[in-house]
Amino acid sequence: MTIDTTTSKKLATWTFAQWSVLVISFVHVVWSIIGWIAEPSFATGPGAPTTPVLGMDYNGWHAVAGLALFLPGLVFATRRSWAVLYCFVAGVAGGLPGVWALFSNQVAYIFTFPNNELDAIEHFVTAAILIGIGLIQVRRDGGLKQALAGLGPRFPAG
Numbered sequence: 001m002t003i004d005t006t007t008s009k010k011l012a013t014w015t016f017a018q019w020s021v022l023v024i025s026f027v028h029v030v031w032s033i034i035g036w037i038a039e040p041s042f043a044t045g046p047g048a049p050t051t052p053v054l055g056m057d058y059n060g061w062h063a064v065a066g067l068a069l070f071l072p073g074l075v076f077a078t079r080r081s082w083a084v085l086y087c088f089v090a091g092v093a094g095g096l097p098g099v100w101a102l103f104s105n106q107v108a109y110i111f112t113f114p115n116n117e118l119d120a121i122e123h124f125v126t127a128a129i130l131i132g133i134g135l136i137q138v139r140r141d142g143g144l145k146q147a148l149a150g151l152g153p154r155f156p157a158g
Helices: 003-012 016-038 060-076 080-103 116-141
Strands: 051-053 056-058
Touching (some): 016 051, 016 056, 016 060, 016 080, 056 060, 056 116
Antiparallel strands (some): 051 056
16 A cells, blocks of 8 residues: 555545544635735734735734634644544634624734724634534534544543
């Protein structure tokens, strides 16, 4: 068996959550890089520059935050249980700043969002999609214990 057939057989056994995490993470990493290129500033405060990219206000801070959240997703997608865990953790981690963005155009006193309502909606949609994917995979696997099997002694396989 060659490396190519081994890799293709492994990819053929990937779960819905694994493929979803891979695609969502890849799209958001690219989006963050484009946002960083569009507005590389790390200025802070109410006058910090931002540039909207597909509706999301970007600057260097927001781009780095996006990379910090979604680059690990490319690794977490490689294991079944990791992908499910990532869906829940990243869903919450991405949704919480959306709550703050809903009520303020300067989140964490660093991120300036002139279009904070749209940013909040985009955070909520991404969070809902990730959590939904996690729930679908848990259902497909027959429960949370089975979906997280392989994470360690608390979630043994079987």
